[in-house]
Amino acid sequence: MAGATRTPLIREDASRPEAVAGLAIAVAVALIAVGIASLFGLVGIDATLGGGSGMTAIGGVTTVTALGGLLVALGAAVIGLGVGSALGYVETEPSPNAGLVATVAFAGVWFVLGGLAASVAFDGVLAWLPAGAATGGAAFVTAAATREDVGSTLPAGAVAVVIGGTFLTGTIGPSWVWDLGFEQQASLTATFVVPAATIGCGLLAGWAAAKAYGGFGARGRRMGAYLLIYVNASAIIGVLFLLIAFTAVRGIPGLLTGATVAPGAGPTVSVLGVSVALPVSVPFVMNGVSLLNDFQGVLPAIVGTVWLVVGAVVFAVPLGVGAAVFLTEYAERGRLTQAVEIATNGLWSTPSIVFGLFGFTFLVPRFGGTKSLLSGMLTLGFMLLPLVLITSREALLAVPDEYRDASAALGVSKWHTIRSVVVPAALPGVVTGVILGVGRIAGETAPILLTMTGGTFVSGDRAADVIGGFAFTAQPPFVTNPELLRATTALPFQLYALITAGVGLGDNVSNPTEFQWATAFVLLLVVLSFYAVGIGARYYFRRRLRHE
Template sequence: MAGAVESSLVNEDTSGTETIAASAVGLAAVLFALSLAALFEFVAITDPIAGVSMVVLLGALLVVLGAAVVAFGVGSRLGYVATQPRPSAGLVASVAFAGLWFVVGGLVASQTLGLGTVGWGATALVTGGVAFAATALPREDIGSTLPAGSLAILTGVIFLAGIIGPSWVWDLGWEQQASFNAEFAIPVVTAFCSLLAGWASAKAYGGFGARGRHVGAYVLVYLNALSIIAVLFLLVAFTVLKGLPGLFNGLAFGPGAGPETTLFGVTFTLPVSWPFVMNGVALLNDINGVLPAIVGTIWLVIGAVVFAVPLGVGAAVFITEYAERGRFTQVVEVATNGLWSTPSIVFGLFGLAFLVPRLGNGKSLLAGMLTLGFMLLPLVVITSREAMLAVPDEYRDASAALGVSKWQTVRSIVLPAALPGIVTGIILGVGRIAGETAPILLTMSGSVAPPGSQTVDVIGGFEFTTAPPFVDNPELLQATSALPYQLYSLITAGVGQSSNIANIDEFRWATALILLVVVLSFYAVGIATRYYFRRKLQHE
């Protein structure tokens, strides 16, 4: 074939050069991690590390990395390193590098050299054009290393020379106060350059060509995924670290340590005392807690699930199995999708205007349950419908061929097969509604820092009456608190400072941690349920 690049089937021993490329990838990863650490202020950029300040270290590492990348590319071009590069690095890389160098050239010209609009425009065009040519025209080994490596070197030199130092600030000069400071700019630029150089050195490690592109993309995707997971982990870790001190205040074990509890008519004393989750807020408490809000949140979620799941699954059964597929089902689908994306405050307003006047004309737990149930309903319908559509028609055929009626088929074949999907939908929905603040604010919130005596007792609240409907539950019709609402009011209104809460900041973070734990426990229950049903369906 004309123009085809011949490459050997078995590569010669390239371990020496591969080690250099691999160390460049490793260095890029280290730089990326360092810049993330600096960005989240685990390390200040002026902190000395190994005798030099962070900025200098980052700059020096960037120069080393860039030099390694460029050296590898040039070495490959001159034939010192055995690689299989393509004739060009490709259009995507060329355009990306051109855009990048356009920005860099423009910024250097306008900010550092102080040229006017014409000046920086021309400089930016020239640097962008040169970068495009440098990427597109030479062979791939030069094209993908030179622009990336020289950018890293340039950035490193700028850091080392102190042009961007710790006290550097770039005032954008807008009407609003807007500026980039060094604490933000240096880590972000370093992270970006390390990603770019890491990609180039990963390509070099793969020997360019198809394998090199694969390795390059692999490194980018991997680093990206890792940093996302790191951010998630960071979020949870941050909340846990901040929340722990307030959480275990006054924790005590031992017989008779805890409060008296009555469960199903049996009164006993708990062997553990955990004030933060067993107390409310009161003037005479030694340590205040959020028990009413925890119990309120749990009952809220249970009520919403009990209300929405049967309704939602029933509706999904109807539109999937019984209703003729056509205009009607389409309208229902559009409506459910629309409802799911409706802002929660609108649901809250609906609850306030429609439910509250009809349920005792006051904010109540029941109104909150129903409002959140309405919020949950569309997601249950959507996911149940998807799960039922995914059940193979063969099962329905087989069941019909055995002479089993449609409803029995739905009940004993379709629903069990769809259950894991349905449970997934409920998990997602509960995750959303358990942390909702706006609807609760409007429909059920009472005191922002309720005392322990106001803990809602739904089971104990049922009482029989002589008049229809013969059963009554005043607890359901009482206003109560929930964790997201309590957190909101603790933070925005500063409520609680007057209520003998010793350390309000600790109290807030502990409340946030408890909210996180409650929501994650609902998740855990849901995931365990899904796992159980999945196990039952599969043959493992």
């Protein structure tokens, strides 16, 4: 589809204005990158360029001034591209006006710009409204009434020139502060305004330059839109990587504290009566918290999370898959299916804390009146149920009707068809859905906050031992398991408790910050490994389906 507009003819025709537009796009992207870097404090805005401090290679230009210069140049280039096209120096195909989106965007930006300038200039006077209306109106008229080559470049370029000008002239210098005059005190400072404005100008001018690069008109707008959409997609992926990498870098030192690799270094595990000492010891995930430990860890939380997940899966998966089977195979479309659909989607969007409240008032009094592992399992099971139901139903619906018809034609009863044809065919989809759903609930904090959580620092021997806890009694309810009815901890709650514990933390662990980040990292690892397995399973099944 896209190839239709990108003919080799245009490529070969790359003339000088197109090179200028391309350069402007590159500068805009670079400015956005610098803006983001200085927002995170990687580039100080009052840093001196051209060598270390004191060295005045280019006259001690600060970052603000340099950014201002670049912005003015970028704005001028963008305006030049538009004016050049309007005067007929460049062959373009502009539309009669800049289009609705551009017009609204420019009017909005200029309204804010004019209003802000007036508020800073006349402090406290209600001058911002007329000023903003004047500048916004001017931008609106320019974008709507002039031909696209001017209408879509002039307002954008002018923003960059004006803002760059304030940086260049020192109106907004490194120590600029504007007290907003709120009752709860807040100010805008240069360290925030300069990078933010640079990013905004970069986006706006880059958009306009991309339009010029495409020669305005339909092709130009496509160019501009694609630039913004690609920037957006890479920003989302960038944030994801940043989050994971940041947590990993901060968390790994804590995770590996005291870790050793040596034969027999680890704890002893017995498999089928044969005891083997593991060759790896990672105290953080193998210990609890106690005075005698050399290194403290979060083993009880990991065990708690595992049991929570197991309990929720045991409760929700049969229920969800069964309901999905009934809905797709037995029920006729009608009131019941509609009600179930509404209920499922309602459950899916119910806030997790509401599930917690429900567990607190419904489950906790019925399981001994105290917070317990069992209440937590069921609460998470309620949350998992709609996820399982929705994905299983989709998987069952995707099984072709030919399968059912062929089986029925052989004289197989309906239930046997479901059991031996439909469900096996839908199994990959169901399994994938369950894994992704589990990944989601494993990280939930709010529901278990009110239903199952106990202390912050739990010693290793208090890790839940559900299998060993079952016992039979003569009185109803005949089966008891104190382990299930006891409050325990889980990774997400452990992290929450570590955040809120504040000062008391230092008494229990030697390096609280490291301990926190390591907990966050372990939680992230657990959850993301579910996602990795789920996504991997989906690819595997899909590829196998294609080969068949």
